Amino acid sequence: xxxxxxxxxxxxxxxxxxxxxxxxxxxxxxxxxxxxxxxxxxxxxxxxxxxxxxxxxxxxxxxxxxxxxxxxxxxxxxxxxxxxxxxxxxxxxxxxxxxxxxxxxxxxxxxxxxxxxxxxxxxxxxxxxxxxxxxxxxxxxxxxxxxxxxxxxxxxxxxxxxxxxxxxxxxxxxxxxxxxxxxxxxxxxxxxxxxxxxxxxxxxxxxxxxxxxxxxxxxxxxxxxxxxxxxxxxxxxxxxxxxxxxxxxxxxxxxxxxxxxxxxxxxxxxxxxxxxxxxxxxxxxxxxxxxxxxxxxxxxxxxxxxxxxxxxxxxxxxxxxxxxxxxxxxxxxxxxxxxxxxxxxxxxxxxxxxxxxxxxxxxxxxxxxxxxxxxxxxxxxxxxxxxxxxxxxxxxxxxxxxxxxxxx
Amino acid sequence: xxxxxxxxxxxxxxxxxxxxxxxxxxxxxxxxxxxxxxxxxxxxxxxxxxxxxxxxxxxxxxxxxxxxxxxxxxxxxxxxxxxxxxxxxxxxxxxxxxxxxxxxxxxxxxxxxxxxxxxxxxxxxxxxxxxxxxxxxxxxxxxxxxxxxxxxxxxxxxxxxxxxxxxxxxxxxxxxxxxxxxxxxxxxxxxxxxxxxxxxxxxxxxxxxxxxxxxxxxxxxxxxxxxxxxxxxxxxxxxxxxxxxxxxxxxxxxxxxxxxxxxxxxxxxxxxxxxxxxxxxxxxxxxxxxxxxxxxxxxxxxxxxxxxxxxxxxxxxxxxxxxxxxxxxxxxxxxxxxxxxxxxxxxxxxxxxxxxxxxxxxxxxxxxxxxxxxxxxxxxxxxxxxxxxxxxxxxxxxxxxxxxxxxx
Numbered sequence: 001x002x003x004x005x006x007x008x009x010x011x012x013x014x015x016x017x018x019x020x021x022x023x024x025x026x027x028x029x030x031x032x033x034x035x036x037x038x039x040x041x042x043x044x045x046x047x048x049x050x051x052x053x054x055x056x057x058x059x060x061x062x063x064x065x066x067x068x069x070x071x072x073x074x075x076x077x078x079x080x081x082x083x084x085x086x087x088x089x090x091x092x093x094x095x096x097x098x099x100x101x102x103x104x105x106x107x108x109x110x111x112x113x114x115x116x117x118x119x120x121x122x123x124x125x126x127x128x129x130x131x132x133x134x135x136x137x138x139x140x141x142x143x144x145x146x147x148x149x150x151x152x153x154x155x156x157x158x159x160x161x162x163x164x165x166x167x168x169x170x171x172x173x174x175x176x177x178x179x180x181x182x183x184x185x186x187x188x189x190x191x192x193x194x195x196x197x198x199x200x201x202x203x204x205x206x207x208x209x210x211x212x213x214x215x216x217x218x219x220x221x222x223x224x225x226x227x228x229x230x231x232x233x234x235x236x237x238x239x240x241x242x243x244x245x246x247x248x249x250x251x252x253x254x255x256x257x258x259x260x261x262x263x264x265x266x267x268x269x270x271x272x273x274x275x276x277x278x279x280x281x282x283x284x285x286x287x288x289x290x291x292x293x294x295x296x297x298x299x300x301x302x303x304x305x306x307x308x309x310x311x312x313x314x315x316x317x318x319x320x321x322x323x324x325x326x327x328x329x330x331x332x333x334x335x336x337x338x339x340x341x342x343x344x345x346x347x348x349x350x351x352x353x354x355x356x357x358x359x360x361x362x363x364x365x366x367x368x369x370x371x372x373x374x375x376x377x378x379x380x381x382x383x384x385x386x387x388x389x390x391x392x393x394x395x396x397x398x399x400x401x402x403x404x405x406x407x408x
Numbered sequence: 409x410x411x412x413x414x415x416x417x418x419x420x421x422x423x424x425x426x427x428x429x430x431x432x433x434x435x436x437x438x439x440x441x442x443x444x445x446x447x448x449x450x451x452x453x454x455x456x457x458x459x460x461x462x463x464x465x466x467x468x469x470x471x472x473x474x475x476x477x478x479x480x481x482x483x484x485x486x487x488x489x490x491x492x493x494x495x496x497x498x499x500x501x502x503x504x505x506x507x508x509x510x511x512x513x514x515x516x517x518x519x520x521x522x523x524x525x526x527x528x529x530x531x532x533x534x535x536x537x538x539x540x541x542x543x544x545x546x547x548x549x550x551x552x553x554x555x556x557x558x559x560x561x562x563x564x565x566x567x568x569x570x571x572x573x574x575x576x577x578x579x580x581x582x583x584x585x586x587x588x589x590x591x592x593x594x595x596x597x598x599x600x601x602x603x604x605x606x607x608x609x610x611x612x613x614x615x616x617x618x619x620x621x622x623x624x625x626x627x628x629x630x631x632x633x634x635x636x637x638x639x640x641x642x643x644x645x646x647x648x649x650x651x652x653x654x655x656x657x658x659x660x661x662x663x664x665x666x667x668x669x670x671x672x673x674x675x676x677x678x679x680x681x682x683x684x685x686x687x688x689x690x691x692x693x694x695x696x697x698x699x700x701x702x703x704x705x706x707x708x709x710x711x712x713x714x715x716x717x718x719x720x721x722x723x724x725x726x727x728x729x730x731x732x733x734x735x736x737x738x739x740x741x742x743x744x745x746x747x748x749x750x751x752x753x754x755x756x757x758x759x760x761x762x763x764x765x766x767x768x769x770x771x772x773x774x775x776x777x778x779x780x781x782x783x784x785x786x787x788x789x790x791x792x793x794x795x796x797x798x799x800x801x802x803x804x805x806x807x808x809x810x811x812x813x814x815x816x
Contacts, residue, residue, distance in 0.1 A: 030602070030618055031621060034625060048785075049612055050609065051609055051610060055712070055781065085597035085610070085639065086597040086610050103598055139784070144786050145786055151789070159789075159816055160622040160623045161791075161815065162789055163622050164785050165786065167613055167614065167619070168613050168785060169613075170602065170605060170607075172603035188493060188511065189494040190493040190494030190511055194578065197578055198578075199458060200494075200496075201458065201459055201496045201513065202492075202493070202494050202512075202513040203494050204456075204457055204576070205575055205576050205578055207575040207576035209575075211568040211572030211575070214568040214571050215568045218568075225439075305576075309569065330767055330773075331743040331773055333742055333814050334743075335739040335740070336744070357739055375547050376552045377552055377553075377569060377572050377573050378552050378553050378573065381567075381569040381572075381573050407569065
């Protein structure tokens with residue numbers, strides 16, 4: 001077997017980009033498109049709005065007719081009807097106004113709308129106390145979206161704004177990348193189903209699988225549970241092969257432990273896969289296997305729960321983003337907080353430290369490290385977020401402001 | 409009708425807390441609990457782990473037997489078998505070691521585990537090159553979770569860590585708050601279904617409803633579309649009454665426009681509801697109606713799409729969080745960026761300015777305001793996030809560092 005060295009996170013992310021690609025697309029209804037990744041560019045084929053519209057309740061005017069109008073010397077114009085919502089407006093006669101509600105069509109001949117608050121109607125004669133410039137109170141045809149505008153870019157995640165914009169164009173179905181299917185297989189002779197009411201001494205419940213499945217769902221995957229297999233190579237191989245035919249990513253929970261690691265490497269050889277990563281220089285989480293097998297991903301996670309979740313957040317989610325064809329984000333939202341205790345860190349390794357957030361007496365946000373081993377899931381449950389100590393530093397001193405990524 | 413003044417955002421949030429309360433609970437399977445809000449406190453009824461476990465692959469020892477061991481003077485102890493995963497360990501005989509894999513049970517009589525890397529096995533005699541302190545390489549019984557520990561607090565959102573912790577305790581079903589049901593009803597004579605292939609002049613498609621439905625889903629609601637009603641009081645009333653029987657929150661899209669506003673106020677009077685908010689001092693979004701009707705919420709949103717989505721993000725999501733019984737978050741993740749242009753703002757009003765993020769030549773994040781009216785959905789689609797200008801300021805100068813909340 002070729003020997004792989006432990007890689008930095010950045011190297012691992014590069015390996016992911018080189019070795020995995022986006023899945024095929026499917027058509028979804030607009031109401032189910034939220035959070036999905038666009039698999040095509042969509043350009044507007046019409047103008048929005050399709051006609052000049054009023055943005056206020058008021059009177060459509062020819063702006064020139066109002067020039068010079070003021071509180072003391074109002075312009076006087078004849079009221080000539082009103083625009084009905086959803087209907088074509090009449091043409092504006094000379095020296096006249098037409099009432100138009102918000103969103104109503106601007107009559108031909110008008111080029112501005114004066115808000116009702118700046119007018120007074122005396123019988124059919126309208127007093128305008130404010131002059132209008134052309135374009136005031138009007139959204140022009142195509143001002144929101146003009147024909148040919150790139151409404152949706154391939155690789156972008158559909159937010160409410162994109163959904164609204166597509167709806168405004170009558171695009172009720174769109175192509176998105178298929179959800180990657182993630183199968184989670186738990187390994188270990190001591191592992192019992194998580195709904196086991198009682199355990200024998202020496203056994204523990206499979207707590208990692210449901211937690212990893214939740215993270216995969218958050219990242220946009222469809223997940224299913226492959227169950228638990230004992231530390232037996234033939235059983236593992238049969239099950240892994242079966243799950244790989246039904247999934248895009250197979251996660252072996254406990255699959256980077258010493259016993260299973262050898263199994264996994266042998267498995268890959270026999271399945272024609274290639275081992276891409278044999279360890280990540282990150283704490284918690286170092287023992288990690290990643291392989292590709294005909295474009296599918298196999299991820300072997302450490303058995304320690306905090307390590308497993310940390311690695312899935314870093315590596316598993318990056319693989320899924322790549323399979324989704326998701327455009328890379330250049331920024332990550334964080335909470336800024338003042339560190340309450342020193343964090344020591346080993347250079348050459350990225351340390352990801354769990355912290356609890358709290359407010360001090362002056363309502364500044366403080367971050368207090370949660371000390372505790374990566375075997376303790378409680379330490380992750382108690383934490384609000386993660387502070388990352390870069391590989392090229394020896395730690396962070398108390399009193400420094402740090403950026404905290406909230407835990408999801 | 410009693411006159412309401414325009415309220416600040418903080419006042420509106422207080423009104424929401426006073427007038428709405430959490431819905432009833434339902435039992436869900438652990439695999440469907442992610443993102444849901446806990447409706448009960450859950451305490452551990454057993455210790456996790458239930459036995460002392462090794463955290464490494466190595467040899468279980470009595471630490472005192474290793475004292476003084478070093479590279480040059482190893483301790484010599486007899487190998488006395490191995491611990492099998494998932495099974496009870498044998499008792500450690502005097503002056504002996506037992507092999508134990510990661511996660512295996514610590515034998516009775518042992519109090520530490522020495523990593524295999526620090527040992528050498530010569531026939532049945534183990535050379536230990538490192539002394540161990542009691543507790544080294546061991547997770548003690550109950551060290552992760554001890555019986556009685558508060559595993560899940562009512563009002564907290566279930567993340568992967570909570571799901572894992574519950575699984576480790578065999579808790580496969582939990583009580584969460586029911587999802588609030590949100591009905592969205594669009595109003596306006598000009599509004600056509602969003603899948604209309606062609607529009608008559610003067611008409612527009614219902615773009616707000618699907619966008620608002622997406623935001624409500626993100627906030628943990630079940631959503632359904634109530635369709636479009638014309639500006640006709642009797643029709644609106646019949647439809648609103650029908651939708652209120654099936655929902656916890658009724659959103660009237662375009663329901664704060666001048667025509668419909670009067671309808672909404674009349675409707676509330678006749679349905680026995682009370683009007684809580686008649687305007688929010690925020691830009692974009694000022695015209696906003698909020699009412700309660702037998703514990704249910706009615707929200708009238710402005711017709712301008714950016715205003716509607718902004719208000720739903722601020723007000724609608726707060727109502728949903730209250731209905732979910734969700735504990736308030738004291739911090740919000742943001743991206744820090746340098747503002748590229750001045751933002752002017754009217755004192756007394758909170759301005760929420762859309763910005764595009766980009767990287768400058770030195771990879772600093774910059775925020776550039778997107779100027780454009782609240783009728784233009786494109787300006788929201790082009791934006792990456794929102795910068796909030798507090799009501800008590802006149803704006804923010806270019807060059808200042810601002811906190812940007814990403815748009816979802």
